[in-house]
Amino acid sequence: MLQVGTVEDEPCLRADAARNRARLLEAAARLIAEHGAAGVTMEAVAAAARVGKGTVFRRFGDRTGLLMALLDHSSKKLQADFLGGPPPLGPGAPPLERLRAFGVAVLYRSAEQLDLQLAAQPDPTRKFAHPSVDALTTHVCVLLRQITPDADCELLARTLMGYLDPALIHHLTKQRGMSLERLEIGWADLVARLTRTEPPR
């Protein structure tokens, strides 16, 4: 289930508005956990959070806006973890270990939120320019520059992020029946190959 309210991403919001927003996001996350992303309508969220429908529309614009807000929230939590959380995901561990841990974290997070991630996918021309995709790609790129400074790290980072594409994870696990363990081993192998290092024992 999505964690909501653990990261203060809009510090300027008045306290009651922030509480209101967190309550709406919590209600939406609950609906997703129970009924999948299809269960999230503006009406259902309003009912679950016991507010008027107008409040939900004022806050998020439309259903896609609400789904994006949910994803942004969870993405900011992940960003906080890899920017300032404990190692090996956060600072303190060697960059290669951090990169391995990053992929595993994204993989399991995507698997958990697959329905939401797929429902909130922007259209193909905006997909790679999306701020939260951008933030993750930049982190991978920064780590790669420390591991293999002579490579075209921007392109390698995009390649690694492609492996973590929610649509691909959906295809491999749901349509091809692959286990998450296989994808996790595949990530470690991919990182080793791209950085020309040995895979972990």
Add this chain to the structure above:
Amino acid sequence: MLQVGTVEDEPCLRADAARNRARLLEAAARLIAEHGAAGVTMEAVAAAARVGKGTVFRRFGDRTGLLMALLDHSSKKLQADFLGGPPPLGPGAPPLERLRAFGVAVLYRSAEQLDLQLAAQPDPTRKFAHPSVDALTTHVCVLLRQITPDADCELLARTLMGYLDPALIHHLTKQRGMSLERLEIGWADLVARLTRTEPPR
């Protein structure tokens, strides 16, 4: 520009129906070359091919069907090239050289048809299961098995195909201003890293 009519993909079609279909696809390809994918409407194709609108609808169902037919056609041409054309893309060259040539061929084909490829992208849950994506991925997988038989070639093939995703090529060339030459060098480098071989001189 798309090549139309070079691959006989529906041999059972009566000769005049096949000619008719080729004419419609040619008209659509011409419209795309002149006005981009947005210029392709069922009406415009009918007018350009000098047939009634009903003929276009009967043949392709709707606009997406027409765009998919165009892409399928060009995809079959590419498949014919790598399955039976001259080396290094076709049989006869070592698998590593064929893999390098494959990426370059797909890269330039996508760059040429970017507008069409983006307009015809299926939704995220069907993207990786699409027959033409599947055929290309299988080819990459077969080559990888010859180069590095101990690897999880299915996952590596998906990773390589991710680098060739039209939406990513669009982002890198149009939104990030990267040259196709850089992407081409990046492909050779990626193949070398994934197969743990040396990049070509």
